[in-house]
Amino acid sequence: MGNGRSIHILRDAWIPGIRNLRYELCAGSCNQRDEQVCQLEDQVSSLIDPSINWWNLSKVRALFNQKIADAVLRLHPSASGDMDKWLWGHEKSGIFFVKSAYRFFKTCLVSDCGEPSNGAMMKKIWNPLWGLKLSHEVKVFAWRACKKSLPTKANLINRKLDISGQCCCFCQHQVEDLTHALLLCPPVYEIWVRKFTGLQHDFHISSFISTAMEIFFKGSTNELTDFFLMAWGF
Incomplete structure (x- = not known):
């Protein structure tokens, strides 16, 4: 000062x-x-x-x-x-370093995840996510989707925002939470199963991050890249 x-x-x-x-x-x-x-x-x-x-x-x-x-x-x-x-408050010198910012945001990511099991999954997906050949914009989207922090209708209602209705604007049936909007809405789900045949039989879709983890461990880095890029495009 x-x-x-x-x-x-x-x-x-x-x-x-x-x-x-x-x-x-x-x-x-x-x-x-x-x-x-x-x-x-x-x-x-x-x-x-x-x-x-x-x-x-x-x-x-x-x-x-x-x-x-x-x-x-x-x-x-x-x-x-x-x-x-x-001054950068996370270094004694007050000087900003990209490495310091990486450590800071990684700490925020783990602490914001809530449940320990979800925090453990975030640690496993963190390095693969930021190492993918994707634009920064898509990586940030994927990170927010894994954290369930995208502005779906369910999230906006939880934040006490006044919106018109909570149902999905495409199928007019389910509450539009993140898993439904990006994975389970019928028109979207149909596209997913065409690209990832395992989604229909081998995978249990419970959340966006768990699906990403299954694709990564049962598939490849390229498939994880396609998964995030397609989700960003919806």
């Missing part, structure tokens, strides 16, 4: 350990006055006393609860008014 002039109090992640300051403030108290809200919609430099190049203690204490205020006061604004700069 430098002079705080390019850092927005609420929109930027500038306090170590706090990714979403707006959420933290709402969780702590929803009774902030309009005047306080207006002061938070400003740059971090507005919290610094320019005469001493240090925090305006009374303002910081008035705007934040003790936990957040203490975290802010542990930061050191630039005494010489240097410009702000971005």
Whole structure:
């Protein structure tokens, strides 16, 4: 952190350990006055006393609860008014490395998977997925499909979003969850069994990731590539 002039109090992640300051403030108290809200919609430099190049203690204490205020006061604004700069929070040096980002997103992927069995499957599919000869866009789609994080109707309803109906727009029968949308909807399933004959007899389709795993272990890397590319095309 430098002079705080390019850092927005609420929109930027500038306090170590706090990714979403707006959420933290709402969780702590929803009774902030309009005047306080207006002061938070400003740059971090507005919290610094320019005469001493240090925090305006009374303002910081008035705007934040003790936990957040203490975290802010542990930061050191630039005494010489240097410009702000971005730091990568997952390296002590603050310098961004692709390898560091890979480790970070891999950790997020495993932790977001939920059940241990699903987490174990994600570990097995992770390296083959990113090593496939596919565009980055298709790889990200496949990764999200394996995590069940695509915006199907079932997922949107679970997120309390107001949508019209929950049935599949193609067959008008089943609830449109990820497995149905990408694998089991009749028009889609017909295409799958033409390409992967084992889907009709040898494979048990319970989820997108389990089907991908079966294709990978019972088939080949090329078949896994075709599987992800076809799913992305639906």
